Amino acid sequence: MEKTTLIFVRHGETEWNVQGKWQGHLDSPLTEKGLKQTFAMGQRFRNIHCDQLYSSDLSRAYQTAKPISEVTGQHIITSPDLREKNLGIFEGLTNETMKLRYPEEYEQFHKFNPDFAVPGSESIQEFYDRSVATIRNLAEKHLHQTTVMVTHGGFLANLFRFIFNLPIEIPRRFAIPNTSLNTISYSAGFWRMESWGDVAHLEGLSSPV
Numbered sequence: 001m002e003k004t005t006l007i008f009v010r011h012g013e014t015e016w017n018v019q020g021k022w023q024g025h026l027d028s029p030l031t032e033k034g035l036k037q038t039f040a041m042g043q044r045f046r047n048i049h050c051d052q053l054y055s056s057d058l059s060r061a062y063q064t065a066k067p068i069s070e071v072t073g074q075h076i077i078t079s080p081d082l083r084e085k086n087l088g089i090f091e092g093l094t095n096e097t098m099k100l101r102y103p104e105e106y107e108q109f110h111k112f113n114p115d116f117a118v119p120g121s122e123s124i125q126e127f128y129d130r131s132v133a134t135i136r137n138l139a140e141k142h143l144h145q146t147t148v149m150v151t152h153g154g155f156l157a158n159l160f161r162f163i164f165n166l167p168i169e170i171p172r173r174f175a176i177p178n179t180s181l182n183t184i185s186y187s188a189g190f191w192r193m194e195s196w197g198d199v200a201h202l203e204g205l206s207s208p209v
Contacts, residue, residue, distance in 0.1 A: 024087030042067020088120030
């Protein structure tokens, strides 16, 4: 039976990843290491079939998608639905700064209440619902094909929870490396995890996670 394959790629390492700042819908440039990661990841797609290529419209994801586009010849289709969680007033801040500036909101934020949202942000539930709707919609739109999507760590965490039916209010306890390949399939109404955190293309680069 034919299956639908979705390959999700996390963007390359950014300056704010290194500095411990929460990015959300704000952007930070890729580091030198991040650029090396994206190039190596792009070369990986010389051996991977791709029918269409999507990317979050945030620049760190779009920049990561470019090497895939160059190798596969696929045009990059940008979509805000693939964005990271909107973090409102917390965007661009470290945990320490968040706690100092917004102590009450910070305390509530780390209780992982699915319906709580700091000012200007999405709640955990809203972000999860957006992520799952995007996954389902793209699978239905491109049945029996292989679709590649460049996205973000938070979106991928929701993908993992969706596939394994995990509660959304518990903290994430699984790794999502930069430029990792995370593959799921859909067939006969069933979802399956094919691979997770695949960074074989980063062999030889220091500290791939």
